[in-house]
Amino acid sequence: MTSDPFARAWVEIRSAAVRRNLRGIRASVSPEVAVIPMVKANAYGLGVAGAVEAMEPEAPMAWGVATVEEGEELRALGISRPVVVFCPVPPGVVARAVEAELTLSISDLAVLERLRAEAEARKRFATIHVEVDTGIGRAGLSWDRARKWGPRVGELTRDGPVRWEGCFTHFHSADVAAEGRRVEVSGEGEERIGVASMQLQAERFRQVMEDLSLPWDGPVLPHLGNSAAALRRPDLVGRAVRPGIFLYGGGAGEGLPDPEPAVAVRARVALVREVAPGTSVGYGATYRARGPERWATLAIGYGDGLPRSLSNRGVVLLHGRRAPMVGRISMDLTVVDITRIPGVRTGDVATLVGEDGAERITVEEMAMEAGTINYEIFTGFSPRLPRVWIPGDDG
Numbered sequence: 001m002t003s004d005p006f007a008r009a010w011v012e013i014r015s016a017a018v019r020r021n022l023r024g025i026r027a028s029v030s031p032e033v034a035v036i037p038m039v040k041a042n043a044y045g046l047g048v049a050g051a052v053e054a055m056e057p058e059a060p061m062a063w064g065v066a067t068v069e070e071g072e073e074l075r076a077l078g079i080s081r082p083v084v085v086f087c088p089v090p091p092g093v094v095a096r097a098v099e100a101e102l103t104l105s106i107s108d109l110a111v112l113e114r115l116r117a118e119a120e121a122r123k124r125f126a127t128i129h130v131e132v133d134t135g136i137g138r139a140g141l142s143w144d145r146a147r148k149w150g151p152r153v154g155e156l157t158r159d160g161p162v163r164w165e166g167c168f169t170h171f172h173s174a175d176v177a178a179e180g181r182r183v184e185v186s187g188e189g190e191e192r193i194g195v196a197s198m199q200l201q202a203e204r205f206r207q208v209m210e211d212l213s214l215p216w217d218g219p220v221l222p223h224l225g226n227s228a229a230a231l232r233r234p235d236l237v238g239r240a241v242r243p244g245i246f247l248y249g250g251g252a253g254e255g256l257p258d259p260e261p262a263v264a265v266r267a268r269v270a271l272v273r274e275v276a277p278g279t280s281v282g283y284g285a286t287y288r289a290r291g292p293e294r295w296a297t298l299a300i301g302y303g304d305g306l307p308r309s310l311s312n313r314g315v316v317l318l319h320g321r322r323a324p325m326v327g328r329i330s331m332d333l334t335v336v337d338i339t340r341i342p343g344v345r346t347g348d349v350a351t352l353v354g355e356d357g358a359e360r361i362t363v364e365e366m367a368m369e370a371g372t373i374n375y376e377i378f379t380g381f382s383p384r385l386p387r388v389w390i391p392g393d394d395g
């Protein structure tokens, strides 16, 4: 690969936009609410070093990651703030979490026992946030058995090296429109998700805090919400929020305020050709020129994380105008029809997400065409695409 990040295809991220989106989350919740920006999965695929540098001036309470490895990566970058690992971890990596001074979220008492033993053995301190499963079903200790597990968590965090700092839950449908949606629940009939389910989960969480005699304003910090929850029901998020997608310019859910766009995906035009009617393009020859057409070959493909499902469906911007993708996207190349866009030359820059002139393609538009969600588009960018963080002023 050439050392010029702008040679072929790249992702641009504007630092100041990320910072403003963080302030947008802050403005939505009460001023006392702490912020734990989620920088898991390499900051949603956008580059964790750039993300942390962009948000550090906002002095967040902690950074949120998914795995111990991601936490170690932050430490290797010289980051000293608390780092919370939000996914359950296999017991084998607990010792490494202690070494790297990572805060573990606890969904399993055996992991907490191991943490205490590893911390004692190393004469180190450790901190935990206990996850409560109020309906997400993928992680957390059950909300309706708190009287069983609560006392044991208390024992393991008293008079020892492990400190209990937080207690949290995660909403399953904070992104759903305010009026809610009826969903079929496997054989159980219908259930309404959205604000109603958020309220139910928040109520269950409150019940757990009460069952464990943990005061809401005590030393164990209660926190419940992601971006969508912070924007939709700031009254339900507790004393901290854990925003992710919105920071990076991804829409957080139906009917919620738009973030400032922060990400653009661009690719160079590698070739321009005039083709005769009937000329086929791409594997499987799924598209043929309908008349004399002009095509541009872009230096980006599914090997860069451009979803192959955009084949014959997606669009790009060239010279501020929309050009449809034709034929199947291949690993390294994508062809677009530029018959109606005069003057396109080799080396011009096409925009796959972001702004060009008066036109814009949102990540949500791309995700919709690709049959997925904005999160998967961001995290799907492959290592081949350079991530270029663009500094900018905070006006």
Ligand SMILES: *Cc1c(COP(=O)(O)O)cnc(C)c1O
Residues within 6 Å of the ligand: 038, 040, 086, 170, 225, 226, 227, 228, 242, 243, 244, 245, 246
């Ligand atoms: C990923 C994650 C978040 C962030 O969610 P967004 O929808 O991206 O704001 C918050 N909390 C937990 C536990 C997560 O895993």
